Amino acid sequence: MAYMHIGKDFTPPDVPGKVTGRIKYAEDYTREGMVYARLLTSPIPHARVLDIDASEALAMDGVFGILTADDVYPDGEPQSTGLKILTNEPTLVGEPILALAAVDEKTAETAIAAISVTFERLPFVLDPLDSLAEGGGNAYPGDTNTFVFRQGFATEKWTADQVASFRAGNEPTAEPQQTVEYGDLEAAFAESTYVYEGTFTNAGYPHMSMEPRSALAYWENGKLYLHGGSQSLTAFADGIAGIIGVPKADLVFINEATGGGFGQRARAGSVPVYAVPAKLSQKINRPVMMRATREEEFTIGGARQGLTGWIKVGFKPDGVMAACDLWIVSDNGGKGGGADAFSAADCISVLYQTDAVRFRGTAIGTNTAHRGAQRGPGQNQIAPIISPIMDVAADELGVSRFDIRKINTPMTGDVGGPQRIPFTSAYMPEALEMAGNNLDGMNVNHVVVSKTAAKW
Amino acid sequence: MNPKLTRRRFIKGVIASGAAATTTAAWYSATGQERPSGFVERLVRINVNGQVRNVDVEPQETLASTLRYKLGLTGTKLGCNRGECGACTVLVNDVPTYACSVLTHSFKNDRIETVEGLESANGDLHPVQQAFVEELAPQCGYCTPGQIMSAVGLLRENANPTRDEARHALAGNICRCGSYDSYLDGVMRAVELIG
Ligand code: FES
């Protein structure tokens, strides 16, 4: 079979435009009559908008109109933890409350400063364990802190003793929202000669693409022309059409280049703010450019889920990972969420071919950044947790830190995850071998060392 | 940021221009206030990519704004608009400069170069551009124009840099895609192409 690209050198078609500056990102476009939108965002982590007085702003020269949550959701905001286009109940600092269009950005900002928004402050929480504790604040609307699939918002609490015990490093005793397991965990731990047990916390760091989430929109002959950045034109265009409420056939989504996505721009639900210039343009009948700032990227841009967990791992005398028991409380932020915690357990099962694995997890909202998919969801959070455990186990069992990884690595035909899915090809042993050969002369036992292991 | 154009110099520039953040025609029209007597928009002549351009520049307008929104030179990117990422890097008299953090009116007698000005008249890529293509250095490409301008500035000052010197020269250009090594490969290949 003749391949077009495999085995041949070629220049991807986007590269010349990237080195000459000719390729266009959303903010590089312009349109005759274009006006500029700026956002008024929440200064409070959890609040309810009681009143918006924009009369002074709307009377200013050069101001064309505003857009509020009532405009975009005339039947009420959707009941979900998903990011909204605009909202009257912000659950994180920086969530967009309204947008204003003006002749230029300075005029828009001057006008926004003249808008008076009356907020009712609501209790907020920054740590999922604080929210789980009886009496702790709840991040979501209606004094709730979790979202149950097909059921909606709910509230989950642990006793003070349960939270304190988990904080002290013990296995949680509360009922998890989700349990997935395979193999005989008890028997596998019984076979283990070294068992590691401990707790961990990692923060969910943000995507922070270099290109801010700017967008330009205008309507012509009943069609919406929207310039934005995405990771997949086809997948994204359908989603954003639904969010805006325009038939797919009437949306022309233009996306020549995207300045980084990292999972955040895979689906339109993570970037509903693109609907702001689209809706505003429809309302004021002019092309609208909305240039997002870096500060806005920090607030309406997303982050991974942060994971707080307890882990117990058993190793046989030869270094084979026999059992892994993992309990994770996920920080779902003020909006969004994900399945990172389960993916973390899945990753251990796949990468280390563990005989028995149990995953238990609970996801709780906090009034922090929006959470969503980021490359390697779950796998990247668990890597710095499991790697030092491998090192400690190797040292305890007298196996080299290099060999303990080779012993446990998956091979073609092995299976992984709770559904025991077979791998059609896996070449980790060869990769490790090559790495070992290339590191000849170095002490490979120390190559994969992690400094955090000593502290555990 | 290059030592000749510090944040302090930027702030001093704003003060020297007599500009508060909002002393513009737009502001006066937006607020309905009278313009002070003697207020004029500044028609500035700046030399960009070898061409003298007349531009209507507001007192507090940054060079990045002028290039992108007045002159249509959108190859210069804005990643942070606050002197932190380097996406807006251009050359001013051969010195890599964050265009988001300097005021246009302070460059009336200077040579400004953007990524659009690097190709030769017959369309050949500059050796740094060519080398970045050959090394497939860009990923998303948003930081690429800034990386290129920093590399061109380096090679004008030091035609034969070590990889470490190149790393130092590009240290003010963040690449969120993490393509740093490929950009360094590009700089070293450009050295070879220039010969
Ligand atoms: S845009 Fe100028 S340094 Fe980031």
Ligand code: FES
């Ligand atoms: S290539 Fe994407 S930020 Fe550098």
